Amino acid sequence: MKRVVITGAGTINALGSSVAQTQKAMAEGVCGIGPLDIRDVDRLSVQIGAQVKDYSETAHFNRQQIALYDRFTQFTLLATREAMAQSGLKFSGELADKSGVIFGTSGGGLTTQDENYRAVYEEGKNRVHPFIVPKLMNNAAASHVSMEYNLRGPSFTVATACASSNHAMGQAFAMIRSGVATAMVTGGSESMLCFGGFKAWEGLRVMSRDACRPFSANRNGMVQGEGAGAFVFEEFEHARARGAEILAEVVGYCMTSDASDIVMPSKMGAARAISGALKDARLNPQDVGYINAHGTGTTANDKTECAAVADVFGPHADKLMMSSTKSMHGHLIGGTGAVELLACMMALKDGIVAPTIGYEEEDPECALDVVPNVAREAKVDVALSNAFAFGGLNAVLALRRLN
Structure with a gap:
């Protein structure tokens, strides 16, 4: 069994266009949620989101690339650029053959799909761009990363709703640990902030009109x-051997299925994923100092997750810090676990635990230390990242600080 470490990280999200900007915003409790700036926003009953503002695709990509890259692919490539630059890895020869890319996304090229539905059904056009299919397909981002960096090993996309990123990173971890791969580029990306995507989510009646308060x-x-x-x-x-800076060690993960309901979460399924990740990492509950919660701000998720944590950790649950950074950067659906892993890394490497902002009133069913509103300095040796998706699909990652 090989040990697996993180040697590069990158991001773009509503809090910043780099890891440094994002972690600084997390530490300061910045809220990236605001009024949506999308077409036909006046037709939406929910008009807020955590949008990447002041973004210009032409500042990063040429016309030919833009014809191939949906917004979710653009975000993936920009985040990967930063991660690869920090890592310093170059892929050629045997290393390229034994390295790949696994990314998570739920909607894939939803913006491209939305735009072309409009063109065909609303505007009556009979022709679309010949690259629409390769632009909107869910594996587009992973494929372009593999081509950009000569990653010739196992490469694919995971689509498991809100657990997509954690499933992707768990699979990347497993491949390296088992010796199948030497290095993997992994994470997740999502860009669903288009009219059609938002309308669909409105139908679920789980969206807040003013703020995310996990x-x-x-x-x-x-x-x-x-x-x-x-x-x-x-x-x-x-x-x-190559003297790389190590940001954290990935020490365990677990995936479970609730096998019960398509939208309602299960305490048992979540608890099995958390305890399974601890077992896989050979950790005791008291080893964990911080959990980045799934923490969506919905009644069903929050009370279920707190109950699962209480069950797994027992008396130690009262000593745990658990926060939801979705209160700041929103719920990135298939990309959410990847951005949230940055909060775990900040806790481990910098000793700063990101807060749950917007916390106003204690809920007896969520009576854990949720690090309300203000970041906290603390030594954290082990952190968990929870992801619990629609469909009852759960994935939990365990990270450790490397001394």
Whole structure:
């Protein structure tokens, strides 16, 4: 069993266009949620989101690339650029053959799909661009990353709703740990902030019209975000031999299925994923200092997740810090776990635990230390990242600070 470490990280999201900007915003409790700036926003009953503002695709990509890259692919490539630059890895020869890319996304090229539905059904056009299919397909981002960096090993996309990123990163971790791969580029990306995407989510009646307040008794729903997080996972000895900076060690993960309901979460399924990740990492509950919660701000998720944590950790649950950074960067659906992993890394590397902002009123069913409103300095040796998706699909990652 090989050890797996993170040697590069990158992101773009509503809090910033780099890891440094994002972690600084998390530490300061900045809210990236605001009024939506999209076409036909006046037809929406929910008009807020955590949007990547002041973004110009022409500043990063040429006309030919834009014809091939949906917004979710653009975000993936920008985040990967930063992660690869930090890692310093170059892929050629055998290393290229034994390295790949696994990304998570739920909607894929939803913006492209929305625009072309309009063109065909609303505007009556009979022709669309010949690259629409390769632009909107869910594996587009992973494929373009593999081509950009000569990653010739196992490469694919995971689509498991809100757990997509964690499933993707868990699979990347497993491949390196088992010796199938030497390094993997992994993470997740999402850009659903278009009219059609938002209308669909409105139908679920789980969206807040004013703010995301996870664990607060007056919470009233989730808020969508967009963006990407990318990481270079690498076999420990390979990273050490080349003198790479190690940001954190990935030590375990677990995936479970509730097998019960398509939208309602299960305490048992979540608890099995958390305890499974601890077992896989050979950790005791008291080893964990921080959990980045799934924490969507919906009544069903928050109370279920708190109950699962209480069950797994027992008396230690009262000593745990658990926050939801979705209160700041919104819910990135398939990309959310990737951005949230940055909060775990900040806790481990910098000793700063990101807060749950917007917390106003204690909920007896969420009576854990949710780090309300203000970041906290603390030494954290082990952190967990929770992801619990529609469809009852759960994925939990365990990270450790490398001394």
